[in-house]
Amino acid sequence: MNDLVSLTRQDEIAVITINNPPVNALSPGVPEGIKASVEAAQQDPAVKGIVLIGGGRTFIAGADIKEFGKITSGKGGRLSLHPVLETMENCPKPLVVAIHGTAFGGGLETAMAGHYRVAVATAQVGQPEVKLGIIPGAGGTQRLPRLAGVATAVQMCAYGDPVPAPKALEYGIVDKIVEGDLLAGAIAFCREIVAKGGPPRKTSELSGKLSDSGVYDFFFEAARSEARKKQRGIPAAQAAIDAIEAATRLPFAEGIKREAELFQQCLFSDQSKAMIHAFFGEREVAKIPGLPKEVQLYPIRRAAVLGAGTMGGGIAMNYVNAGIPVLLKERSQEDLDRGLNTIRKNYANSVKKGRFSQPVMDQRMALITPTLTYDGFDQVDIVAEAVFEGMALKKEVFAELDKVVRPDCILASNTSTLNIDEIASASSRPHMVIGHHFFSPANVMRLLEIVRGKASSNEVIATSMDLARRLKKVGVLVGNCMGFCGNRMFGPYRREAQLLAEEGAAVDAIDAALYEFGMAMGPMATGDLAGLDVGWRIRKEYKHLEIPGANYPDAEDQLCEMGRYGQKTGAGWYRYDENRKRHMDPEVDKVLEEIRKKKGIQKREIGKEEIVDRLIYALVNEGARILEEGIALRAVDIDIIYLAGYGFPAHKGGPMWYADTVGLKKVYDRVVEFHQRLGRFWEPAPLLKKLAESGGKFAEWTRTKGQEA
Ligand code: 3HC
Ligand code: NAI
Numbered sequence: 001m002n003d004l005v006s007l008t009r010q011d012e013i014a015v016i017t018i019n020n021p022p023v024n025a026l027s028p029g030v031p032e033g034i035k036a037s038v039e040a041a042q043q044d045p046a047v048k049g050i051v052l053i054g055g056g057r058t059f060i061a062g063a064d065i066k067e068f069g070k071i072t073s074g075k076g077g078r079l080s081l082h083p084v085l086e087t088m089e090n091c092p093k094p095l096v097v098a099i100h101g102t103a104f105g106g107g108l109e110t111a112m113a114g115h116y117r118v119a120v121a122t123a124q125v126g127q128p129e130v131k132l133g134i135i136p137g138a139g140g141t142q143r144l145p146r147l148a149g150v151a152t153a154v155q156m157c158a159y160g161d162p163v164p165a166p167k168a169l170e171y172g173i174v175d176k177i178v179e180g181d182l183l184a185g186a187i188a189f190c191r192e193i194v195a196k197g198g199p200p201r202k203t204s205e206l207s208g209k210l211s212d213s214g215v216y217d218f219f220f221e222a223a224r225s226e227a228r229k230k231q232r233g234i235p236a237a238q239a240a241i242d243a244i245e246a247a248t249r250l251p252f253a254e255g256i257k258r259e260a261e262l263f264q265q266c267l268f269s270d271q272s273k274a275m276i277h278a279f280f281g282e283r284e285v286a287k288i289p290g291l292p293k294e295v296q297l298y299p300i301r302r303a304a305v306l307g308a309g310t311m312g313g314g315i316a317m318n319y320v321n322a323g324i325p326v327l328l329k330e331r332s333q334e335d336l337d338r339g340l341n342t343i344r345k346n347y348a349n350s351v352k353k354g355r356f357s358q359p360v361m362d363q364r365m366a367l368i369t370p371t372l373t374y375d376g377f378d379q380v381d382i383v384a385e386a387v388f389e390g391m392a393l394k395k396e397v398f399a400e401l402d403k404v405v406r407p408d409c410i411l412a413s414n415t416s417t418l419n420i421d422e423i424a425s426a427s428s429r430p431h432m433v434i435g436h437h438f439f440s441p442a443n444v445m446r447l448l449e450i451v452r453g454k455a456s457s458n459e460v461i462a463t464s465m466d467l468a469r470r471l472k473k474v475g476v477l478v479g480n481c482m483g484f485c486g487n488r489m490f491g492p493y494r495r496e497a498q499l500l501a502e503e504g505a506a507v508d509a510i511d512a513a514l515y516e517f518g519m520a521m522g523p524m525a526t527g528d529l530a531g532l533d534v535g536w537r538i539r540k541e542y543k544h545l546e547i548p549g550a551n552y553p554d555a556e557d558q559l560c561e562m563g564r565y566g567q568k569t570g571a572g573w574y575r576y577d578e579n580r581k582r583h584m585d586p587e588v589d590k591v592l593e594e595i596r597k598k599k600g601i602q603k604r605e606i607g608k609e610e611i612v613d614r615l616i617y618a619l620v621n622e623g624a625r626i627l628e629e630g631i632a633l634r635a636v637d638i639d640i641i642y643l644a645g646y647g648f649p650a651h652k653g654g655p656m657w658y659a660d661t662v663g664l665k666k667v668y669d670r671v672v673e674f675h676q677r678l679g680r681f682w683e684p685a686p687l688l689k690k691l692a693e694s695g696g697k698f699a700e701w702t703r704t705k706g707q708e709a
Helices: 030-043 065-072 082-090 106-113 128-132 140-148 150-159 165-171 182-196 217-230 235-249 252-267 270-284 310-321 333-352 358-366 391-404 420-425 458-470 486-503 507-517 523-530 532-541 555-561 586-599 608-629 635-645 655-662 664-678 686-694 703-708
Strands: 005-010 013-018 049-054 095-099 102-104 116-120 124-126 176-178 303-306 326-329 368-371 382-385 410-413 433-438 447-451 474-478
Touching: 005 030, 013 030, 013 182, 030 049, 030 082, 049 182, 065 252, 065 270, 082 106, 095 106, 095 182, 102 106, 106 124, 106 140, 116 165, 116 182, 124 165, 128 150, 128 235, 128 270, 140 150, 140 235, 140 252, 150 217, 150 235, 165 176, 176 182, 217 235, 235 252, 235 270, 252 270, 270 635, 270 655, 303 310, 310 326, 310 333, 310 358, 310 382, 310 433, 326 333, 333 358, 333 368, 358 368, 382 391, 391 410, 391 420, 410 420, 410 458, 420 433, 433 458, 447 458, 447 635, 458 474, 474 635, 486 507, 486 523, 486 555, 486 586, 486 608, 486 635, 507 523, 507 608, 523 532, 532 555, 555 586, 608 635, 608 655, 608 664, 608 686, 635 655, 655 664, 664 686
Parallel strands: 013 049, 049 095, 095 116, 102 124, 116 176, 303 326, 303 382, 326 368, 382 410, 410 433, 447 474
Antiparallel strands: 005 013, 433 447
8 A cells, every 4th residue: 555554365364464663653654655555445346344443563563753743843744544544444344353462552553443452472552642642643542441341441541561362352352362383373363253244343432341340439538639649740641531531421522622732732742841851861871873784792691790789689679680690799698698688588578469479489489599609600691799889899899800700701890989990900801891880779770870981892782782671771871970860960969958847947848858859758857768887988988089178068977977877877967766657856957057057058948949940940050061071972861761760750851851841940040049049059150151152952953052152
């Protein structure tokens, strides 16, 4: 029919195949091709039934998300699926949709406009639009409840998680699971339907499941209230529920109109633009400018992890979860046992929660070989080093490794602060050394900052990026500097949080303001969770680098002097009860009062807006330096680091995107104001100034352009 959609015939069954690699998105041309094919098959008297199938690795991954940006920026863009879906549904000949890979978003909507659906067992269906800040816009909120019931439709549209084919069969979304060849199975199924005769089953005309028990006012109220908590700051989740409610109250055609109104509102929202930025951003960070495409990857078949503490244990779990066996080395039997017990406890918890079965846990544990020696290190392809933080120890360990591993073994340090080049200098092969900076808890957090040293080779960088994907992490390549990208920005963020407390903001008010902004957790609660002593130790080690006369906060150092390290000692910024519930603590007020006395600070009322601006713009200002220095490759890399590793809200797109959304002139003016009022920490980053003055955006800035400016 066109290059993207082909129509063939197997006897009396027409086969429509979509060929729009890599994921058969419904890009311009695809819906038109499907429509023309259905019409042609409908008119062909030799055709009795139709099968629609995806060519390549998947059915249809959804509408073409690239079109959305064009639509909202007025640069064209097309998204017109209704005509094709109507043609499919109204086709008088039975139309069977054959699903493999994913039928997501517009893909599932297309499938539901068919009369029947068959799928291979490994297929997945879903309405993930909410993860892009939108709702299904091609009838998903109207057809899905008719097939699967209202409660399932709410779950799928308001949360967006994929549903495996066997579950989809149970829900009534899919009619049959096909064993063996999908096309052959779909054709056979279609023939059965043809043989049965009768009019095709139109999803839009089904109504039995719309009056499921539980569909009362209170059901939707409860669903909205739950989504308000679980999908904080994402109006699309509420809109999806509204649209499904419309399906229960309005005729199909009117429900479709209501869905379209809500879809438009969501599409043009800042949240949606931010979430679409995050979607493409996660894929963009995998592309490293300057890294030759043909670069050879080192095979990673076996790994060793040094240190079975907080991080080493989690890192080992990541490897074995990906099927890579691990030698786990500690310095004493006691440390090794403690580390292994923690891993076992974590896995047992997952089994208890039903995430996987006991045999899976046993398999994973069996992939870990505990050891106190370097025996077997000559067999591993990578060593992940996670011993205590300290340059002397790291160098000692890297020198030891040099003697026991093969020349082609990657040496990856999990250091959070130390200079990768100096660590690499202890080895005779600095080109094999790189930073793999995981985030705590390492088995949960998705971010992996990959820190490139001066000498890290292209092969080691490319292998690390590939490994991140295998470990199901988002790998972001950054340059080497104190704190790398994420923690270097987090320093000023937490500094401002402390200073605000010293100036008079209540500890819980600071947390509440950032939580309301959308952060997973406020800065004080985060500090208490990670341990205030971590920063305290680092500050002591780097005291000599402090800028004389600058206004450093005293609060956390004082809390640590008192043994208040956070949750692990039962008290930090808050006091924690036996259930780990936090409470404000007058002791902390006393500490802050003392600091005010010592520093001559007049306590003042501080509003939410100042709290948020000071913390978020502290991130942005440092981010601008990091970008200009080339520590981050692009602004989007910083955004993804914050989204995947620091609990920054996806609907704000990351700190740099957020600043672009606010407007860099406005951000810059506020930074200048803080600079005048609060001193040298707030000196505006040159890039922020430049872009504010030229009306530019971080997202559009590239290094070459910037250097020319
Ligand atoms: N539109 C445009 N491009 C898409 C796309 C889409 N729907 N889905 C994936 N792509 C692109 C990716 O950007 C990537 O491009 P790149 O190679 O240039 O970086 C390429 O396809 C491959 O994607 P992945 O790297 O993500 O491939 P995976 O195999 O890891 O994952 C997937 C495949 C699970 C389908 C995943 O891509 C995905 O989740 N895609 C988005 C699904 C989605 O959100 N669909 C709903 C769209 S909105 C919609 O349909 C609205 C409708 O209701 C009207
Ligand atoms: P930890 O104190 O929990 O664990 C360190 C482990 O290393 C201990 O079990 C210790 O016995 C072991 N060890 C020490 N010397 C060893 C040696 N020579 N051989 C084998 N094992 C040895 O520390 P944590 O928190 O796991 O930190 C490890 C590294 O990860 C540090 O570099 C730290 O900066 C970094 N990191 C820590 C994060 C965190 O949140 N805790 C986050 C990201 C990085």
